Amino acid sequence: MKSKRKNDYSKLKNKIFLKMILVIFATVATVILLRFAIQKYFSFGDTIADFLMNIFHIPDRTAIMITHFLFIYNIEAITLIVILIFLVILLKFSISWFTKYFDEVSDGMDKLAEEYDEEITLSPELAFMENKLNQIKNNLQKQKKAALEAEQRKNDLVVYLAHDIKTPLTSVIGYLSLLDEAPDMPLKQKAKYVGITLEKAYRLEQLINEFFEITRFNLQAIVLDKEKINLLLMLQQMADEFYPMLTPQEKQVSVNVPDGLTLWGDADKLARVFNNILKNAVAYSYENSVIDISAVQQDKNIVITFTNQGNPIPQGKLDSIFEKFYRLDTARSTSTGGAGLGLAIAQEIVTAHDGIISVESNRESTTFTIKLPS
Known part of the structure; x- marks a missing residue:
């Protein structure tokens, strides 16, 4: 595997600087050499006159006059024109050298758009851009894979x-x-x-x-309508609503929330979050067990936990439990089977409140934790 190169502009800046110094020195040296060569060459007026007389059979006086008027008297202009032509050629090559980097980046973008499977490779001095493109490519591949998996789960x-x-x-x-x-x-x-x-x-x-x-x-976009929420009252009412679901298996819900603890948020949407989590806890808890709902103030946050005793969630599935259309019960039992959206929606709502939702599970219990700004 290729070693990771420095992810900054230093290599490119250093190489451009050196190239610019080289171009400047080459330009100065070329101007001096051309000026010297042209003026030295055209100082031999007789040679030019002889050339005109021998090739074009021009009389002596006429050849000398042509030499003086066209060449000797205009030596500075001729020198300047030759130098300018050379500088244009040199500038063209210099620009071509610089633009090759844009060509490389453009090719890398094309590979990105074409979903190129192999790693994008650029010049060493463009390592920072190479890393960015490969990072984007990897993120796009992960997003595409996640979207395809979610779509497949939804279709199933x-x-x-x-x-x-x-x-x-x-x-x-x-x-x-x-x-x-x-x-x-x-x-x-x-x-x-x-x-x-x-x-x-x-x-x-x-x-x-x-x-x-x-x-x-x-x-459906999540739009929040925030208000002051009495957390104890909300969770007690919710526990009462679940009584018909709890009674057949002799399950109970214990609400442990300090009196007067308030939360600033969208009551309807947070109720949906708590409902989804509690519904999940009821579905997967043991018979004759107690589901504990607790809330405490921690600095500027309120931490709410839902703990139930039941079969542990496998560690490999904990990272996927909040994904859309993900269901733990692959057998799709009618007692616990749902669309696999409850926890995904809960995460969306909690995130919209600038909060965090997480889950921990072991042989003794499973705990969902919600941290929300108070």
Whole structure:
């Protein structure tokens, strides 16, 4: 692997400086030499006159007059013209040397646009630009890969959700058909079928909402409407709302937040963040366990934690848990399966509040931590 070269302009500046010094010295030396050579050569008027007489058969006096009027008397102008012509040629070569760097950078940009697979290589003095281009290329490749993976996950989820919608829909149609075909069905049996139908209808509604969630995620910009939030009151109300989900498995939520702790933020959107995290904690916690929600003031920040006891999140998946359409439960169980957007949306909202969200998981517990400016 090629060693990393110095990422600054020093090599290019030094080389340009040396080239400029060389061009200046070459120009001065050339001017002196040309002036000396031209004036020395044209000092031999007889030689020029003889040349005119022998080649063009011009009379002596006429040849001498032509020599004096055209050459001897205009020696300074002739010298200047010759020097200027040489300087133009020298300048052209100098500019060509400088512009080769622009050509290299342009070629590197073309390779970047063409998604060139190999590493972009420039001259040693353009190492700083080479590093920048390769860094951009690597970032673009990572973004493209992430976008393709997210798109593939989204497509898979759409297929999964479409398949999952069919199951409750079939049940709804089946039980409604039974109720329609047997109007004199016993009340107890009818109540049982109505309850199952309602349960499947709620599941169907949930899956349809997830379809809308997938579409809205990329189209909806996050606009914050900040206000003063009573954090204890918000989290207690949220815990109460989850009571129907907690009771069947005898789970509990413990809210440990100091009275009077306030937060400046968008109440609706932060409620969505806390809801998504708590929903995740409820889905993946053990039966008969307690989910702890705590909040403390740390300097100018408020730190909120959601801790649950459950199977640990594999370390290899912790970095991906906040990605769009990422789901831990690859089996897509109906009890925990979602669109894989809850935590991704939570991160977007927390980031919009200039906050940070993170997760830690071990054999004992999983903790989501949210740090927000107070």
